[in-house]
Amino acid sequence: MYEELTPNEKIKKHNAVLKYIIIIISFFGSMLFVNILVTGSIFHHFFEKLRGHYKHEVVDYNANSKNGYIPRKAYPDIKSMKIVNDVRYYALQLNLDLEEYTITTEDGYVLTLHRLINPKETNAQRDLKKPILFQHGLMSSSGAFFTSGYNSLPFHFVELGYDVWLGNNRSYFEPKHKYFKNLFNNEQFWNWDIRSLAYYDLPSTIENVLIHKPNHSKLILVGHSQGGCQSFLLLKNGNLNKYHHLIEFFIPIAPACFPGEIFLKAGFLKFIYSLSHVSYLLIFGSCSFIRYLNALRSILSTYKIYYLLSYYVFNYLFGWNSKHWDKDKKVWQCLMLFNVVYISSDLMAWYLSSFIGPSFSNQLLSKKAYKNGDNYKINNEPKKENSYLPFCETWFDENCTIPPMILFTGETDDMVDGDRLIAHLRHYEPNLKEGENLFIFKIADYSHLDVIWAVDVIDKIGMEASKVIDNFQGQKNESLGETTEQVEEKVPLNETVNPVPPQPSSIIPPEAMIPITEPQVVKVES
Numbered sequence: 391m392y393e394e395l396t397p398n399e400k401i402k403k404h405n406a407v408l409k410y411i412i413i414i415i416s417f418f419g420s421m422l423f424v425n426i427l428v429t430g431s432i433f434h435h436f437f438e439k440l441r442g443h444y445k446h447e448v449v450d451y452n453a454n455s456k457n458g459y460i461p462r463k464a465y466p467d468i469k470s471m472k473i474v475n476d477v478r479y480y481a482l483q484l485n486l487d488l489e490e491y492t493i494t495t496e497d498g499y500v501l502t503l504h505r506l507i508n509p510k511e512t513n514a515q516r517d518l519k520k521p522i523l524f525q526h527g528l529m530s531s532s533g534a535f536f537t538s539g540y541n542s543l544p545f546h547f548v549e550l551g552y553d554v555w556l557g558n559n560r561s562y563f564e565p566k567h568k569y570f571k572n573l574f575n576n577e578q579f580w581n582w583d584i585r586s587l588a589y590y591d592l593p594s595t596i597e598n599v600l601i602h603k604p605n606h607s608k609l610i611l612v613g614h615s616q617g618g619c620q621s622f623l624l625l626k627n628g629n630l631n632k633y634h635h636l637i638e639f640f641i642p643i644a645p646a647c648f649p650g651e652i653f654l655k656a657g658f659l660k661f662i663y664s665l666s667h668v669s670y671l672l673i674f675g676s677c678s679f680i681r682y683l684n685a686l687r688s689i690l691s692t693y694k695i696y697y698l699l700s701y702y703v704f705n706y707l708f709g710w711n712s713k714h715w716d717k718d719k720k721v722w723q724c725l726m727l728f729n730v731v732y733i734s735s736d737l738m739a740w741y742l743s744s745f746i747g748p749s750f751s752n753q754l755l756s757k758k759a760y761k762n763g764d765n766y767k768i769n770n771e772p773k774k775e776n777s778y779l780p781f782c783e784t785w786f787d788e789n790c791t792i793p794p795m796i797l798f799t800g801e802t803d804d805m806v807d808g809d810r811l812i813a814h815l816r817h818y819e820p821n822l823k824e825g826e827n828l829f830i831f832k833i834a835d836y837s838h839l840d841v842i843w844a845v846d847v848i849d850k851i852g853m854e855a856s857k858v859i860d861n862f863q864g865q866k867n868e869s870l871g872e873t874t875e876q877v878e879e880k881v882p883l884n885e886t887v888n889p890v891p892p893q894p895s896s897i898i899p900p901e902a903m904i905p906i907t908e909p910q911v912v913k914v915e916s
Contacts, residue, residue, distance in 0.1 A: 395627045397586045400578045416675030421682050431706035447713050459849035464539030464721045473692045477533040493598045495590040500566035504532045504556040519553035521603050527615030532556030533728030541845050546852035557595040559587050561732035580677040580734040588623035593633045608638035618645025628789025637793040644841045647779050648807035649754045662742040679738045687730045697723040710837050714844035747776040766813035784818050794827040796855050800836030829858050
């Protein structure tokens, strides 16, 4: 069973001569593709600026706060901070530290796992904290989650007393494997797509987090975009049921389950979708996707030009803007740093191509469907029904154990279709009951990156999620006739038990706890 969710056996796709022909041609093809996009982004930026479209926008976070949270300064001394490629450096600026672990998946890929810690705590104190794992989106990494500083979701959960872990999928910024050699030119090494991330990477990451948690048998899983998609695929796969039992709560944030309208609008997405398999290979190759882009990042990432070009490209290709980000552009530079990791050409083909039957893009509906709201109407199946996450079919059968879900979507996010996912969960998953084990939050005026980078993301997502978790745990304790204190008394340090609600951590210096004293507005300029 679940063969469609099981990764294919790795094969050599081409003989040595043809492989290197493809590598050489695709190097120049992908270079041309990137240069066209970057050049177009620069012209678009200055053209829109001349037209007066980049005017200051003001957001009053005092008035818009749902839970009383007022954004703070991102870092204690942002002006004196350096821009470096060391992810630990940014944890240290928050009076935290970062531990790094190396783990190996069942199929031999070497992953990097990070843990945010309070250096003033003992290992025994950390052992008592409930673990929460953050899994990143496409072409991103663990660092992208918390480089927004004191206003980031991981920092919020550290404040609440959680043990915060951050996963990274295969390849990261330095591809590694236990057996394969000559990795950049090894087609077998790069022969993986979204199924491998769900089948190997995420289970291995979850397992390794809990190995370090002697007092906990479960963790909370947070997945942004691709991280949400691979989590849904893990939960759908009954063969991975033993990992289902290791997840206490699942928090998908803008998960990439269904494509959004941007796939009908963006010219470069439509261009890639129109390519034949051969054309795709000649432009993007059969190994790493646009390896040239990763090389550029390694050279330019600490310079201002890198974050400016990244922002221009994001704005040009996807319409994303900085309205809800920190007003300090140096923070933007931090946000952009830990993206553009190495991924496989096969993975991007799954997202963007038409020649792969169950591809993400093949689930796209017509312009009329999105305009009329047919995208989230029941019994409206996409043009191609071959999908790992079909809209009109139940994903979770009797072999699946589904944790409570807390779903967050952005109302202006047209990268993924949040409404279609919500409709599916409400109507096709009989084991999920809204208000009981399914909690849905739609955030007004949030785009695909705002859900992790907005300056008020703690108010809109962090506090809402923690309230649901606390209320759910409180009801569970009441049903058992126990108080939190009684549960805590039953937890020997050498036993594996269900976790108890975490206690707040005091790691922030007093001056950092003071909200920004100037008017609580964010000016947006490009």
